[in-house]
Amino acid sequence: CGSRNPPPSPLLAMDAHVAALYREAENETAAASDHHGWQKVTYPKRQRKAAPATPVPSDPRADPRPNGPSSNVFASVEKKAHDRRRALESAAAEAAAAAGAARSGAGAGHALDSDDDDEDSGAEGAPRTDGGAGEPKKVKKKKKAKKPKVTVAEAASKIDATDLAAFLVDVTGSYDSQTDIQMMRFADYFARSFSAVSASQFPWTKMFRESPVAKIIDVPICHISESVYKISVDWIAQRSTEALASFVLWSLDSILDDLAIQQATVKVSKKPVQQPSSKAQVAIFVILAMTLRRKPDVLYSILPTLRENPKYQGQDKLPVIIWVIGQASQGDPVVGMYAWVQNLLPQLYGKLSGNPQVRDLTLQLMERILSGPK
Structure with a gap:
């Protein structure tokens, strides 16, 4: 059989391990001597520096260059907005200050006026301001005094004859x-x-309807x-008959128009109330009476016109026609008797013959004519 290498000795392995431990201990001793016995502890995560993020290529606003133009692209816009905001705040502050000064001045002026009024009249309760902080006290408005009613007699008494004469000459x-x-x-x-x-003060329609003929004949000429x-x-006597006839018909038409307006108003309201008429009606009655007298x-x-024109016919217009003839x-x-025979007597035998009011008014006028001027 071939020869094999013998296994390493356990003693040799132990010696190598001991040598390694010895070297490690020497290294630690040397390190401790360098730091004077203190050991430096480090944290790798804290010392690790984060790499700058690379801009996304798809974002058109990104600029990979450090401190590139994209870092200050909105700086000018933000500066202008900041300046504009400061200007608006400054203007608002100035306006508020001006308004406060105006209110203070108005309050002071109002207080001075109130003080003057108190000194002059001694009245209490005048509106005052407390340093501009409080509102002025409200003062009740005085009700306007109603104008006194003027009667026909009072107005007629104020007509100056001298002034009238000068007016007529002019x-x-x-x-x-x-x-x-x-x-x-x-x-x-x-x-x-x-x-x-x-x-x-001049309810002429009610007066003509309820008063006897002897009374209405002298209204309103009796106040002149x-x-x-x-x-x-005297001035009327110098005018021509034709001109006066035209004026009399115009005046009579004005009176009858006013009568029609009042009758229409009464029919709508269904109340026998004297409705407001033209203030000129008093003057028309006065001048018409002076002209006919x-x-x-x-x-x-004008008798034929009064007799033939339907505008002057009817029971409601009879009191006015009787007043004119009177x-x-x-x-x-x-002339009064002739007008009575020509224009009023036929009505006693006509459509109004059965009306007792028509008969009564017609006979009252005859009595007044026969009694002569008053």
């Missing part, structure tokens, strides 16, 4: 050949004089002073 000179305009200006003068009279009446009728022949010229009869009873 109107006559300004509209020498235009009588219709002269009459309108004349009516306008009286309309202004009675403008303060409310409808409640003698001097104003004389100046007016001074120039009764004007009525004679005014002319005050100037000339003959």
Whole structure:
């Protein structure tokens, strides 16, 4: 058989192991001598430096260069936004300061005004401000005093005869050949004089419906002073009959229109309430009465129109027609009697013959005409 190598001796292996331990002990002793007996403990994870992340190639904003342009790409935008925000905050602060100063000034001024009022009138409870911090005390508003009601008599008493005479002279000179305009200006003068009279102070429809003829004949001419009446009728006498006839029909139409408006309102409300009428109605009644009393022949010229035109027919319009005829009869009873026979007597035998109110009003007017002017 061939020769084989003998197995290593256990003593040799032990010697090698002991030698290795001895060398390791010497190394540790040398290291300890270098650190003066202290051993340095290290942590590999802390000393490991993280490698910089490589930008993703697919991101177009990434720049692989260190400190590349992508690191400050929004720096200018952020700076502008920051500057703009600071400017807005500064402007808001200035506006708030100005508003506070204005409120303080207004409060101080209001307090000074209140102090002045207290010194002058001695009134208590005036609004004051407490250093601009508190709100001014509310003061109850005083109710406006109602204007006193002006009656027809009071308004008529304020008409100055001298002023009226000067006005008529001026109107006559300004509209020498235009009588219709002269009459309108004349009516306008009286309309202004009675403008303060409310409808409640001159409920003419109710008066004509409920009062006897002897009473309504003198309304509202009875409130005109003698001097104003004389100046007016003397001026009217110088106007032509044709112009006065046209004015009388216009005035009568205005009165009947006002009557129709009030009747329509009463039918809707179903209450017999005097509705507001035009303030010019008082003036129209006054001028119409003065015209017919001074120039009764004007009525004679318009009797056919009053008799034939349906606009002037009807029971509701009868009190107005009776009032018109009564005014002319005050100037000339003959004209009044003629108008009564021509225009009123036929109604006693016509459609209104069976109406006791129509018969009563017609007979009352006849009694007034026969009794003569008052």
